[in-house]
Amino acid sequence: MAKIHSASRDHDVALQGAILLYGTDLSAFSYATAHRIVTDAQTGRPVIGAGTPLNRRALIQAVRQVAEASLPKGEFLTPNVLSIGPDAITWWCPPGNRRVYFNCEELGDRSAMTPHPGLVFHASPAGFRVFALMEDERPTPESMLYEPPYFNTWDHGKICIGTAHVPKQIDAASIAGWEGAFFASAFTHPNHGGKRVDYDDGFYAFWRDMLDGRFPTFPKAALIPMNQSLGNLIAGQF
Structure with a gap:
């Protein structure tokens, strides 16, 4: 469990999933898979589970969801x-x-x-x-x-x-x-x-x-x- 601090927010989050990107180098991704995070029965540590291919629509939706969640909420700005x-x-x-x-x-x-x-x-x-x-x-x-x-x-x-x-x-x-x-x-x-x-x-x-x-x-x-x-x-x- 990790604590996230952002403008006007303060909440706990836990690792739920992972997206793996594949490509010829760090600037040329061409394939993505989504994975659930599972707990290792022996060590209790989180590990990446089996993955499923992500199509373009699903990948865009995942990135948009994270982007919207990370935006700071509007707040009133005083003259100072x-x-x-x-x-x-x-x-x-x-x-x-x-x-x-x-x-x-x-x-x-x-x-x-x-x-x-x-x-x-x-x-x-x-x-x-x-x-x-x-x-x-x-x-x-x-x-x-x-x-x-x-x-x-x-x-x-x-x-x-x-x-x-x-x-x-x-x-x-x-x-x-x-x-x-x-x-x-x-x-x-x-x-x-x-x-x-x-x-x-x-x-x-x-x-x-x-x-x-x-x-x-x-x-x-x-x-x-x-x-x-x-x-x-x-x-x-x-």
């Missing part, structure tokens, strides 16, 4: 969603005050409401990513991305999830869970890689001043450009 595909979703988080948590030797165990820039989040099977924005309004494909000004992030906006509990599904309904996992996790350390903020006294001093309430709004002058656009992110070009 920027792009959604079969296995990835990108959304925007407007600038504002949000609570952050820190647990590190340099800053101690601290929590405070601090200002944040506009953010772009991207979730896919390859990982969870975050980027900062210079503008305050909903971004366009031409909007330029900036380094996320946060601990626990790698280059290219990759988030070190650690022990955070992120959703198992990647869909619009799970956005709140992805955001919550990011902001509710404690920032513990700056990851190796490029600079995340441009601040005279460094990364720790930046967040010390942020936690102390030095800035009523996020200091955008500290943002570092990535020379990549939102359109490039959505197109999978970096």
